[in-house]
Amino acid sequence: MGIYTAITSVVGFIYFFPVLWIILTAFKTRPDALAVPPKLFFTPTFDNFVSVFYRASITTGTSQATDMGLYFFNSIFIAFTSVGLALIVGTLAAYAFSRYPLKGNETYLFIILTTRMMPPIVVIIPIFLMFRLSGLAGSYWGIILLYTAFNIPFSVWLVKSFFDELNPEIEDAARMDGASERRVFFRFCIPQILAGLSATFVFGLILTWNEFLFALLLTGVETRTVPVAMARTLGGEVGVDYGLLAAIVTLFLIPIFFVTFLLQNQLLRGVTFGTVKK
């Protein structure tokens, strides 16, 4: 037992080290952040976190509120809405695929999967033009619909595998005991795959949360997400402000940390679903 704990701790630490370094950097002053050799012990400062939201303008020198608060709201709103939508649509579709086998189901499923086979950048020009023409560019609904579309294939496939694992006898039993089809679905199927739904939600959330390319091209000033805003702090006349960047990243990690820890137990069951013999 002891040796496994030790190995796990070492491996865990190696994986976590870059994250830890970012978090440490967020508390460093600029000289500390750039010091060679790197400093492990230093006097922590909260200046970086303050300047995420209030920063001195380079031209006037006065402290001004940044739009970072809005961008955090955008990231949360866009990611949660689109992943939630994809999960709802995906779960309904997955149930249909799993329980009502029709001719050609395999083909439909394959076609759904093909949308994830190419790198997204391939379709960026047509999507950009579609968004320009339809007026979706720069709007919340535009980027939310796009992310939803990206998440649906993934949700359908994952959730279908969870439905496939269920014992259909339970649904039959419920039908015989007087349950309607709607009740069978909501009362008996959904509760059994909550762990799977949580896992699907978190995976989708992480992918969407970190998405940069489409957000860069298709969001406007008002709907910009944090990854895009983060990239914009990289340039500038005074070089890269690593402390500021690290502070944004640290704040950016918090929602995902929060969701993951909240769903930790469900997640573990979700990812091991079907791997353990019942």
Add this chain to the structure above:
Amino acid sequence: MTIDLQKLTKRFGSLTAVDAIDLDVGDGEVLCLLGPSGCGKTTTLRMVAGLEYATQGDVMLQGKRVNDLAPRDRNVAMSFQFYALYPSLTVAENLAFPLHAEGLSSSEIAARVTTISDTLQLGSILKRTPGQLAEGEKQRVAVGRSIIRDPTCFLFDEPLSRLDVQLREEMRGEIKEVLQDLSRPTVIVTHDQLEALTMADRIAVMRDGRIEQVDTPHNVFQKPANLFVAGFIGTPQMNLLPATLTKAEEAGRAEFAVEGGQSMTIEVDRRVSELSPGSRVTLGVRPRNLEISSEPADDGLSTQIDIVEPMGAETLVHLNDGHHDLRLVADWRVPLAEGEKVHTRFPPGVTHIFTENEQVLRTQ
């Protein structure tokens, strides 16, 4: 209250799972659908339950055609192979679930749950969820949930297949007792002949979507209608020996030639005289009915003992005449040695004779 199936057929695409079967189950009767896997027995059960649509034919419950009714409108109770307990509900809630649909008051529901849990000794586990139960307890809860209502009939899909041998014997008795008290038409699907023989009033043996024979357990065993039923029912399996009729006399004495040049004169059914000499037949004799003799006999074959398998009170002997394997069950006290040459006798009246189209020849 009865179940009546008329020309019931189920096709899945080009596959015919159930092929125009006729079957009726009377009030209080327990009928077992017995057959190898894939013979259509579960599909038949599911059509009675309403979980599968019938392609053709009718399902009649209490004389009423129910083909187009949803499962919940048929008032049929079913117990499933994997128990199908609702995982998020406790045992008490599982038992009570079918009653909610009937719109009973909560005090009435509680009273019925108590009655059932007393009958099946579930009192101590009412608060647990299915995940915390042992296999035998799950089976009990599943049975309890199916009998808690007052349905027109009961359906059991492989009720004991998941239990270990000891528990299976115990539950078999318990279920039989419960079914006797209920006296409703009951259909049990099983692939286990012992289960069918012990629990059923009548057995329907199925193969490839057809019913091969419907009869009492005794008759299915003693008077198999055809080669399939003869080979399927009984352990160890009936010996089936291909032979050619050479001479048929009155009163059922007939001479048969078997591959390898040996011939024997044995007593079979009188209808053997309907066959002309040279007919190909199959002789069927149960391992417990064969006899061994050290003296040559013209009502048997000379054989050699291949393998001796002690089974406790009895010994299973594998015999070989150079072309066929024969199984024989002898009392454990009979001294037998592998490699020994013995004569295997076919005593009068125990040999079934099957014609070339696999049907039995038997005087009614």
